[in-house]
Amino acid sequence: MKLFCLLTLFFTLSTQAQFQINGIVNDQKNKPLPFATITTLDNNNTITDVDGKFTLSSKVKISSFTVSYIGYQKKIITVSDNKKFYPISLKQTTDNLKEVVIPNENPALAILRKVIIYKNNNNPQKKLNSFEYKTYNKLIVTANPDSIQGRIDSSASYKDLKKKRINVDSSDYKFKEIISKQHLFQTEKVSQYQFGDRKLKETILGTKMAGFKQTIYEIIAFNLQSISIYDSKYELFETKYNNPVSNDALKDYNYKLLDTVPIKGRDTYMIYFKNKKKRRASGLEGVLYIDQENYAIAKAVMRIKGVLDISGIHEFEYVPEEKIWFPGNTTFKIVKGKNDDDINILGGTIQFDGDVEEAFETRKKSASDFTYVLSESNNFDIHYNTTAPINKPSLYIEIKDDASKKTEDFWNQYRKENLDLKSQKTYLLLDSISIRNRVEKRLGIGRKIINGFYPIGPVDLDLKKIISYNNYEGFRLGLGGITNDRFSKNFRIEAYTAYGTKDGVFKYSTGAGVLLDKSTNTWINSYYADDVREIASTVFAVDKRVFKIYDPRPINISTFYEYSGWRSNIQTKIIPKTEAILEVSRNQIEPKFDYLFNLNGKLYSSYVMTTTMLSIVWAPFSDYMQTPTGRNETEKRFPRFTFQYTQSLPNVLDNDFSFSKIDFKTEYEKKYLNGQKTSFLLQGGYATGDVPITHLYNTMPNNLNKETIIQRLTFSGRNSFETMYFNEFFSSQYAFFQIKHGFDRIKIMKKVRPSLVLVTRMAWGNMQKPEQHVGPTYKTLNKGFFESGIELNKIFKGFGLGGFYRYGPNQLPKFEDNIAVKISYILDLGL
Incomplete structure (x- = not known):
């Protein structure tokens, strides 16, 4: 990959x-x-x-x-x-042009105003109730061998004026030899698009990828350019820009009438547009061909020019019966541009340098500088106002189970032209190279490492279990894993064991799961565990597993409780755009700190909890892809909502207490075209009944109770209060709100480009029945807790620095005690 x-x-x-x-x-x-x-x-x-x-x-x-x-x-x-x-x-x-002259006004603006006014009449997804069509797409990564010199360079090394060694560089020559025979990469796809009820779904009927027997679904789902030219935000290679025909486009773009050009026998205005901002890559530029009669877009060229020169071309066919221009062909190109700025692609997974001119030396062009990517799509078999219902309309993409197993007869049926000799050799050569170099196996290993696993035969080793640290266990050394598809596709076993060097106790867990339905990722699981967990921590069962090389916040935690017992659950994605877990558990709980729970005069130092829990995350605006291996979220959109309800089961399996808990979380992110991002997090919990402090709320503190600021210097958490001391506050009901605003990276030096983030957090809470909790001294959040701070992330090699200040009703008497300085580390894997 x-x-x-x-x-x-x-x-x-x-x-x-x-x-x-x-x-x-x-x-x-x-x-x-x-x-x-x-x-x-x-x-x-x-x-x-x-x-x-x-x-x-x-x-x-x-x-x-x-x-x-x-x-x-x-x-x-x-x-x-x-x-x-x-x-x-x-x-x-x-x-x-006399026909477009309007006194005292740019004629292009008058035309664009009419395009915006009539765009709903010209947008197929607005004017038509339904339609469907098929698309053949071919994507290649290649180069023109004629543009590469392909010579063999040599240089000599000298010592004491005597020739010592000759260095031969034949990379350009070898590259030209390869590219003369084959493309570097090639993939084909045949899809059926269906539109109805204001939703567009793509069903992939066939897919073929050079060098891979099994399709890489991440590439299939990657959106190179917007399907509709009328979207308010036009997408070009993972980045969204304000569309030059959006309702507010005139404030962002300058327009110029270039020419009148006939397209498909109809006269069109040729209008050039460019973003008003002088900052490079701040917006699109290109050309719109506007039908002179109905002001519809008959052709469009959308382009971004920077380190990469990216263009998307849309061509349309006029349909007289429907009086509409319908998408015909699209072309997407990426070209190496010229710029002295670095660029991040795929969320920062890949970064490369621009063309930098040093004082006396210009970077030498390598053969790979002449490589380009080209994707072409051709639409055919188009039907308008169809009546057939769309199967699974909540999905954005569905890949048929046999899509990667199509024969050559299938491909010859849909290809616009037969594959040339170079394309045929690409499949043969890349398939053999992939087998020889075990490319698919290495790609599979890379995917699992990103998620925190390393495959060893039929078992995926859990990298998170190997080593960690906290103030109670000391160094936690362990070993764990889960079986993979080589063991079974329908059954899995997972287990781990760990040992704390400070508490001197072994912990373990073992469990198994059975696949009930592959298409909805429905599993039934059962586990037994004997381990420890942070007190009063909020854990949403449906939260995605996040792998970190280190997890900074738990390092300083010293108050845990031991839990031992079993749990059984069903996890499923059967409801569209959701993931849910329904679980029943029974655990023996023993606090590992000075604490007693007082229930009607009886003091409990340990207790039994039998509970049932429903946890569900709902992402109504995200796009989902159905693959032969299950359902995946292809594009994460906001807002998204998480609900969790926990209920104890009185008189079931020796349960000691009766209580209920409701937890809620909603997340929202807004990205701006200038590289800035604002994020909101609203989270709350409500516990009622007889609930020990181990299962209440601590609102994520992350500060040490030490004398000086330097002594309190630790790593920052993600959504934690950096100025709140551990075990300072506890609540049975709480509400937490956080807002972050990140600015585009600031270029101080070539390798020093920090990201400035402003943070504000606040929380309110209440403690019902405080008399039940005997032992710890704590405060409540009735008057609220407030902190704000500045983060300077990714200053160098992912490391950053942040400063936070505590204010409001719970501000401390000493000024310096309200200040926290934290180190941050961000390893951006592009997820």
């Missing part, structure tokens, strides 16, 4: 054709004219890029071509046999 990603990220685009000419279009002042129209006699056309450059390719010989640009005189250029590059200068004219 890493090899694939690296190969796709160092790009320069170069196209291959039988006849090809190149050139640049400037005005008389030698200023480039972006998106000028280049047209041949047989109506083969292209446009110049933002630098005025163009490449015109054709399968037939080009004798001449016309260059046009609004406000400039057209020019016809005759092609010479021995000339490949044409510098063209256009002369400005005062003649304008």
